Amino acid sequence: MASGTKEIHFxxxxxxxxxxxxxEYISVSPTLYDKDLCVIPSEIIAFVKDTQPKQYQxxxxxxxALTDAKIVETIAKNITKNKTLDVLRxxxxxxxxxxxxxxxxxxxxxxxxxxxxxxxxxxxxxRQFQYSNRNKNxxxxxxxxxxxxxxxxxxxxxxxxxxxHNAIKQYMQDRDPKGEPFLEFKxxxxxxxxxxxxxxxxxxxxxxxxxFLPFNKGLVNENPNxxxxxxxxxxxxxxxxxxSLVQNFISVQVDKEKVYNPSTxxxxxxxxxxxxxxxxxxxxxxxxxxxxxxxxxxxxxxxxQHSAGSGKSNTITWLAYRLANFYQKYTDSKxxxxxxxxxxxxxxxxxxxxxxxxxxxxxxxVVAYLDEKTTAQDLKxxxxxxxxxxxxxxxxxxxxxxxxxxxxxxxxxxxxxxAHSSQSGETSRQMRKALSLEQSAEAEANIKTADEIxxxxxxxxxxxxxxxxxxxxxxxxxxxxxxxxxxxxxQLSAFDDYTMEEAIKEGFIKDVLKNYMSFKRYYKLIKHSxxxxxxxxxxxxxxVLGNYVDLQDHAIDKKARIILEHFVSKTQNExxxxxxxxxxxxxxxxxxxxKRKFDEIMQELNLPxxxxxxxxxxxKDDETGGEYTESNMNNLxxxxxxxxxxxLPKFRILIVANKFQTGFxxxxxxxxxxxKKLGGANTVQTLSRLNRNRKGxxxxxxxxxxxxxxxxQKDFQHFYGKNYMEEESETDPNSLYDVLNQxxxxxxxxxxxxxxxxxxxxxQGDNFELIQPILGSISTRFADELEEEDQLGFKAxxxxxxKIYRFLSQIITFTDVELEKxxxxxTALLKKLPYIxxxxxxxxVNDVELDSYKIQFKFQNDLSLVxxxxxxxxxxxxxxxxxxxxxxxxxxxxxxxxxxxxGLELTEEDKVDFNKVKKNLYENQELMSxxxxxxxxxxIKDKFEEEVDGEFLNFINTKLDFYxxxxxxxxxxxxxxLLFQEIYNREVRGLRK
Numbered sequence: 001m002a003s004g005t006k007e008i009h010f011x012x013x014x015x016x017x018x019x020x021x022x023x024e025y026i027s028v029s030p031t032l033y034d035k036d037l038c039v040i041p042s043e044i045i046a047f048v049k050d051t052q053p054k055q056y057q058x059x060x061x062x063x064x065a066l067t068d069a070k071i072v073e074t075i076a077k078n079i080t081k082n083k084t085l086d087v088l089r090x091x092x093x094x095x096x097x098x099x100x101x102x103x104x105x106x107x108x109x110x111x112x113x114x115x116x117x118x119x120x121x122x123x124x125x126x127r128q129f130q131y132s133n134r135n136k137n138x139x140x141x142x143x144x145x146x147x148x149x150x151x152x153x154x155x156x157x158x159x160x161x162x163x164x165h166n167a168i169k170q171y172m173q174d175r176d177p178k179g180e181p182f183l184e185f186k187x188x189x190x191x192x193x194x195x196x197x198x199x200x201x202x203x204x205x206x207x208x209x210x211x212f213l214p215f216n217k218g219l220v221n222e223n224p225n226x227x228x229x230x231x232x233x234x235x236x237x238x239x240x241x242x243x244s245l246v247q248n249f250i251s252v253q254v255d256k257e258k259v260y261n262p263s264t265x266x267x268x269x270x271x272x273x274x275x276x277x278x279x280x281x282x283x284x285x286x287x288x289x290x291x292x293x294x295x296x297x298x299x300x301x302x303x304x305q306h307s308a309g310s311g312k313s314n315t316i317t318w319l320a321y322r323l324a325n326f327y328q329k330y331t332d333s334k335x336x337x338x339x340x341x342x343x344x345x346x347x348x349x350x351x352x353x354x355x356x357x358x359x360x361x362x363x364x365x366v367v368a369y370l371d372e373k374t375t376a377q378d379l380k381x382x383x384x385x386x387x388x389x390x391x392x393x394x395x396x397x398x399x400x401x402x403x404x405x406x407x408x409x410x411x412x413x414x415x416x417x418x419a420h421s422s423q424s425g426e427t428s429r430q431m432r433k434a435l436s437l438e439q440s441a442e443a444e445a446n447i448k449t450a451d452e453i454x455x456x457x458x459x460x461x462x463x464x465x466x467x468x469x470x471x472x473x474x475x476x477x478x479x480x481x482x483x484x485x486x487x488x489x490x491q492l493s494a495f496d497d498y499t500m501e502e503a504i505k506e507g508f509i510k511d512v513l514k515n516y517m518s519f520k521r522y523y524k525l526i527k528h529s530x531x532x533x534x535x536x537x538x539x540x541x542x543x544v545l546g547n548y549v550d551l552q553d554h555a556i557d558k559k560a561r562i563i564l565e566h567f568v569s570k571t572q573n574e575x576x577x578x579x580x581x582x583x584x585x586x587x588x589x590x591x592x593x594x595k596r597k598f599d600e601i602m603q604e605l606n607l608p609x610x611x612x613x614x615x616x617x618x619x620k621d622d623e624t625g626g627e628y629t630e631s632n633m634n635n636l637x638x639x640x641x642x643x644x645x646x647x648l649p650k651f652r653i654l655i656v657a658n659k660f661q662t663g664f665x666x667x668x669x670x671x672x673x674x675x676k677k678l679g680g681a682n683t684v685q686t687l688s689r690l691n692r693n694r695k696g697x698x699x700x701x702x703x704x705x706x707x708x709x710x711x712x713q714k715d716f717q718h719f720y721g722k723n724y725m726e727e728e729s730e731t732d733p734n735s736l737y738d739v740l741n742q743x744x745x746x747x748x749x750x751x752x753x754x755x756x757x758x759x760x761x762x763x764q765g766d767n768f769e770l771i772q773p774i775l776g777s778i779s780t781r782f783a784d785e786l787e788e789e790d791q792l793g794f795k796a797x798x799x800x801x802x803k804i805y806r807f808l809s810q811i812i813t814f815t816d817v818e819l820e821k822x823x824x825x826x827t828a829l830l831k832k833l834p835y836i837x838x839x840x841x842x843x844x845v846n847d848v849e850l851d852s853y854k855i856q857f858k859f860q861n862d863l864s865l866v867x868x869x870x871x872x873x874x875x876x877x878x879x880x881x882x883x884x885x886x887x888x889x890x891x892x893x894x895x896x897x898x899x900x901x902x903g904l905e906l907t908e909e910d911k912v913d914f915n916k917v918k919k920n921l922y923e924n925q926e927l928m929s930x931x932x933x934x935x936x937x938x939x940i941k942d943k944f945e946e947e948v949d950g951e952f953l954n955f956i957n958t959k960l961d962f963y964x965x966x967x968x969x970x971x972x973x974x975x976x977x978l979l980f981q982e983i984y985n986r987e988v989r990g991l992r993k
Contacts, residue, residue, distance in 0.1 A: 009157070010155045010157045010196065011155055014141060014155070015125055015141070017233055017234065018238075022238065025123045025125045025239075027125050027126075028043065028124045028125065028126050030127070034076075035132065035182075037072060038181050041069075041147065043144060043147030044075060044147035045072065047120070047146040047147065048071060050120050051120045059094060074094040078092040083186035083187065084186060085189065085250060088101050088148065088150075088246050089246070089247070100117075102146055103118045104244075105118050105240060105243060105244065107326065108327045109330050121145065121243065122146050122147070123144070123242065124143070125142075126141070131180065131183070134179070137174060139152050139175075145243070145246070149182065149187065150188060150189045150190075151190055151237065152188050152190075152191045155167065155194050156193075156196070157195075163195035164194060164195035165195075166195075167194060167200075168193045171210060171212075172207060172208050176205075178207075183205050185204050185205075185275070186252070189203065189245075189246070190202070190203055190277045192215065196228065196229060197228050197229065198214070198221065198229065199214075199221075199232055200212040200215060201213055203275035204274075214506045214507075215232075215279065216506075218502065219505055245278070248318065249276075249277070250275065250276065250277055251276050251356055251360055252275055252276070253275075253276050253314075253356060254271055254272070254274075255274065256269055257269070259647065267640070267644055267648065276356075278314070278315075279310075281310065281498040282314060285495075285496040285498075288496055289495065289496075290326060293326065296468075298336065298411045298466055298467065299465040299466065299467065301468070301470075301485075302471070303480065303481065303485050303493075304470065304471065304472045304473075304494060304495060304496050305476055305499070306473075306496075307474045307498055307502065308474050308691055309508035309691065309692070312417065314356065316344075316353060316472060320357065321357050323336075323337055323340045324337070324340045336411060337412060338410040339388065339389070339410070340389045340390070341392065342390070342392070343392060343414060343417065344391070344416075344418075367389045368387040368389065368391065411468075413469075414468070414470070415469075415472070416470065417472055418472065418662075418663075474684075474688075475685060475719045477872075479875070481494075481725045481872055482730060482811060483810055487727070490726065491726055492727070494722060497722040499721050500719055500721075501720050501721055507693075509693065510690060510691045510692070510697070511700075512672075512690045513702075513716055513862065513865065515860065515862065516702050516704070516709060516712070516862065517701065517857070517860040518857075518858040518860075519705045519857055520856055521549075521555070521854070521855055521856075522903055522906050523851075523854075524850075524851045524852040524903035525545065525850060525895050525899060527847055527891055527895055528849065531846075531847045533892050534890065535888045535889060535891075536891055536894065537888050538894055541841050541891070542897075544842060544844055545844060545848065545895075548844075548845045548848070548850075549850060549853070550590065550675070551590065552850050555850075556593050557597055557601075558854070559594075560601055562703075562855060563583060563653075563703070564598070564601055564602065567652070568607070571670055574670045574696075574697070574699075575696045576696045579669075580646055580654065580670065581669070581670065581671040582672050582673070583611075583654070583675065585655060585656065588615040588616070588617070589621060591614075591655050592613070593623075594655050594675075595633050598610075598611040598653065599611070608650075609649060609651060609652040610653075611655055612653070613630060613654075613656075614642050614654060614655070614657070615658070625986075647668070662686070664689055666689070666692070667693065669689055670690065671700070671701045671702070672686075672689065672700075672702050674703070674705060674707060677706055678707055681715075681719070683716065684715055684716055709859075709863060712863065713863040713864075717866070719870060720866075721869035724870070724871060725871065731807065731874030731875040731876075732876075733808055733814075735875075738877055739801045739804065742797040743794065743797045743798050746786065746790060748781065749778050749825075749829070756774055757771050757825050758824070760774075775828060775829055775832040776832070778829060782794070791836055795833065795836070801822070801823070802826055802827055804875055807875060848895065851911065852903065917948070917951045920951055921948065921983070927943060927947045928983075931983060931988050933988060940984065945980075948979075
């Protein structure tokens with residue numbers, strides 16, 4: 001066989017590169033390895049003698065001829081007890097002497113003795129490594145730091161018709177950690193399965209259950225000059241990189257999860273320990289940012305677009321830790337950033353980041369963890385004390401605005417989790433202002449003109465030289481790209497990306513568009529003939545009527561039965577019978593009615609589990625007169641939360657309204673029922689609740705009652721690859737003048753009023769009561785002189801100006817002080833102007849009745865995605881608001897259009913006849929008079945059933961199918977019982993369901 005085609009040639013190539021080409025490792029004979037102690041004694045002693053001669057001599061006085069053996073024995077015992085990572089980072093103690101086992105690269109040149117020690121680290125490589133006393137098994141290459149094993153590599157050469165899969169198989173079948181100290185958890189830090197095309201890795205060998213992660217540059221590794229995977233030894237395993245991994249990345253993470261214990265029938269906290277080794281994109285993102293900062297210094301923004309399942313929280317942790325002690329130049333006297341502020345919307349992430357950083361640096365006081373119980377004083381003190389890392393929520397950030405502004409010589413790094421959700425509005429603007437350099441003194445302020453003060457305000461709200469921002473998101477919106485993106489060759493994009501496509505194809509998350517089932521609703525409305533036909537705005541009326549249809553008991557009943565039928569027949573059997581489902585509803589009222597309907601049907605079906613509901617606040621339902629909250633609908637015992645309750649066997653379905661659609665991580669979620677219009681990033685974020693992996697979770701399922709599958713596919717396609725924006729597509733700052741002209745065309749205010757307002761606002765500090773008369777007179781003029789449609793138009797144009805200016809002021813520094821004047825003036829004015837009713841024609845629901853309704857299955861398919869990036873476009877001024885030229889029509893015509901659109905496939909069987917029965921019963925005055933406390937419940941029920949049977953007889957000639965259905969024993973009893981209880985509770989007991 002030709003040279004270079006065998007596995008041994010692959011080994012030789014890697015060895016030659018590390019030992020000869022870059023001269024950072026030395027080759028060591030496998031015979032020098034001690035299989036009992038699991039170290040190379042000669043390497044340990046050589047390192048200790050070279051770097052710590054005083055300690056060695058002190059031990060030599062005590063141990064004499066046994067010194068070398070005793071030192072090695074002590075280190076080996078410590079590795080067995082505390083594991084490799086701890087020993088390399090913290091060293092060991094022996095007879096009063098502290099022995100350091102690895103020296104890490106100093107951040108600056110102020111400690112030359114540290115630099116000298118770092119250069120004396122001994123990295124060694126052993127080939128054909130025999131680790132066992134029980135067999136002759138060999139590992140192709142093992143890497144050591146100062147005699148301590150840290151990395152193993154099994155190599156496969158494609159030219160021998162083997163690849164990384166064979167290496168993985170070898171680890172799983174032939175590298176059994178049981179009874180082999182060398183292979184036990186946390187002794188070697190990482191195990192690489194290396195083919196010539198792909199690399200995979202694991203930190204824990206567990207026989208056939210070992211889980212290997214991809215460690216590749218992308219979906220395809222490319223290298224025109226050699227092996228596709230050469231980055232592994234030419235970059236990752238180089239001396240500086242390997243020691244940095246040990247110092248700054250690799251950590252032990254203890255995950256805590258509430259799990260249900262069938263024996264105790266309670267939720268119990270389960271702990272699992274992981275050894276975290278950064279995936280390739282995590283390490284790449286952190287190192288690339290640090291390299292860029294060496295050139296950029298402070299004042300620039302960076303966007304990291306990493307998909308769900310990419311380990312964003314760990315990347316944020318590693319970056320925060322590195323930034324806290326980062327020196328731009330090796331010769332600098334102080335770190336680049338005084339404080340690193342991590343801003344997140346997720347409280348769980350706060351705690352996780354703190355715990356992970358503690359693994360890397362356990363120095364007390366390094367991290368200021370500011371949770372929901374934190375006071376303003378705690379936040380202020382953290383800033384004043386220059387805490388290296390401050391972890392807070394976006395809601396807490398405004399508290400420290402004033403404090404931070406007082407420090408004129410400090411730099412800040414701000415890390416933002418899920419940038420799109422928190423960084424495009426006034427909170428962000430205030431954050432930038434707070435972190436900017438304050439240069440004005442009180443004495444100076446008295447002699448500055450208002451325009452000069454405004455110009456300073458403008459400068460503070462744009463990009464700041466002392467603030468660097470690092471934003472992390474899986475679904476960057478256009479504004480996110482413009483705020484944080486990096487421009488290369490006229491194109492804005494993320495500084496680093498790990499795409500949804502990569503995450504799915506590498507198996508980190510599920511493809512939730514597999515098994516996509518689509519339904520369509522059909523309905524027909526009728527207008528009450530006794531009601532006069534009136535004109536209404538078409539669009540608003542269609543929206544109101546559509547909402548009316550979806551809230552009808554018949555519509556909710558139909559959907560609920562489809563959902564529960566699918567759950568019982570399919571979902572409940574998935575994930576070894578543990579699968580959960582989520583129903584996404586369009587409003588809190590919809591969620592309430594679905595919950596009541598689920599309770600009713602689940603009781604009817606005698607299911608052994610219930611549904612939970614999640615919504616904020618209190619919902620009043622006029623249909624029942626009841627007031628509903630999460631608490632009184634779920635009836636959870638103790639302090640158990642909804643996410644925790646969903647883990648219990650008694651709860652299997654979660655009904656949500658704008659809660660748990662983002663940031664909710666429950667791997668047991670297998671099916672999602674969608675009854676809400678989605679769009680854009682919201683589509684991806686909502687359906688992605690299903691994408692978390694779990695053992696036994698082979699696939700997911702979406703049942704969608706509302707959305708067009710093609711549009712869902714389009715939304716996911718947009719975020720499948722990386723997102724970018726062409727230079728010509730960015731928001732045009734000059735568009736501000738166009739929209740400002742629209743505002744001024746309404747003649748609501750005069751320039752003299754704007755200037756008077758600005759003079760007070762910018763020069764007189766807290767005397768804001770003086771601006772009230774100005775805003776009051778404009779408000780009166782607005783109400784007296786403008787027609788309603790012009791009032792709506794003015795408000796819409798003013799909001800558009802404020803929105804664009806607020807956004808652009810974070811990107812560029814305007815020199816036009818008039819724009820800042822108008823911004824603060826219009827912001828205040830909009831709050832003062834009288835409220836204008838929405839004009840929704842809600843009264844139309846009293847004029848109509850749902851005649852027919854059905855849900856029809858359309859198709860089940862996989863919505864496939866293609867490998868391409870998503871192009872974004874900047875903001876443009878919105879058109880005039882209000883009902884200008886709003887298309888109006890008679891209600892009868894609007895209903896006809898709806899019926900022609902949604903009623904084409906309806907038949908007589910779809911008539912909502914039981915609604916008519918219910919309506920007739922409520923209108924039966926004789927029957928309703930029977931419902932009182934003077935009559936016994938049994939007497940009332942006899943009368944009720946007599947009237948119900950009479951109502952059913954009305955259908956025997958015209959709707960025989962309906963009559964037969966409703967007089968079937970089971971349906972008859974159920975219908976009568978439920979309806980009787982509803983009327984009895986309402987009329988006799990005064991209760992509202």
